[in-house]
Amino acid sequence: MTNSPSLLDRVPVIPVVVVDDLGDAVPVARALVAGGIPMIELTLRTPCALDAIKAIATEVPEICVGAGTIVEPVQAAQAADAGAQFLVSPGSTETLLKAMTDTGLPHLPGAATVSEVLFLLEHGYRELKFFPAEASGGAKFLGSIHSPVPAARFCPTGGISTSNVGDYLSLPNVGCVGGSWLTPADAVKQQDWDRISGLAREAAALAR
Numbered sequence: 001m002t003n004s005p006s007l008l009d010r011v012p013v014i015p016v017v018v019v020d021d022l023g024d025a026v027p028v029a030r031a032l033v034a035g036g037i038p039m040i041e042l043t044l045r046t047p048c049a050l051d052a053i054k055a056i057a058t059e060v061p062e063i064c065v066g067a068g069t070i071v072e073p074v075q076a077a078q079a080a081d082a083g084a085q086f087l088v089s090p091g092s093t094e095t096l097l098k099a100m101t102d103t104g105l106p107h108l109p110g111a112a113t114v115s116e117v118l119f120l121l122e123h124g125y126r127e128l129k130f131f132p133a134e135a136s137g138g139a140k141f142l143g144s145i146h147s148p149v150p151a152a153r154f155c156p157t158g159g160i161s162t163s164n165v166g167d168y169l170s171l172p173n174v175g176c177v178g179g180s181w182l183t184p185a186d187a188v189k190q191q192d193w194d195r196i197s198g199l200a201r202e203a204a205a206l207a208r
């Protein structure tokens with residue numbers, strides 16, 4: 001297991017980014033850095049995602065680039081080879097945990113139930129992704145499990161935006177949240193990098 005170094009205490013919001021066009025990857029990363037968010041999670045949901053990680057790792061060294069949507073063990077090593085500095089999975093299996101651990105990279109395994117949280121604590125993890133956050137009970141769920149399971153800290157992701165991010169960041173067991181709202185698909189399509197920087201600036205200013 002590897003949560004070390006911590007992934008939850010770097011930025012209030014980890015931008016979860018889907019890149020359809022490889023050419024957008026570097027400008028998006030630069031826009032986030034300009035807005036004060038030097039961290040980006042590229043989802044491995046599009047064919048160019050690994051190349052996007054590689055481009056960002058090479059051309060934007062000031063950002064911490066990671067790979068999200070790790071759902072098959074082989075993707076962990078592929079992401080590491082592309083230059084990912086952290087890994088995120090939406091759920092957790094023994095083989096997925098082993099593959100992510102084998103890379104030596106810090107990673108956030110996903111959990112959505114108390115039993116899954118306990119499973120990951122048993123494996124030594126203290127930082128988890130809570131996914132899909134809103135659909136799985138949201139801030140109310142996380143607030144409810146803090147007393148019985150105080151060792152677990154979370155990056156909730158899924159359904160979070162400016163309207164509910166404060167509910168999560170005010171919880172003692174939340175270090176940061178993940179979300180796609182900093183990089184809206186229409187802004188990327190229009191190459192409106194200033195808009196992305198502005199959204200990042202607002203996110204960077206959120207209190208934890």
Ligand SMILES: O=C(O)C(=O)C[C@H](O)[C@H](O)COP(=O)(O)O
Nearest residue numbers: 043068069090157158159179180
């Ligand atoms: O691909 C993954 O591994 C995921 O975790 C899914 C994403 O985190 C969510 O789709 C982002 O959620 P939204 O902010 O609601 O768009």
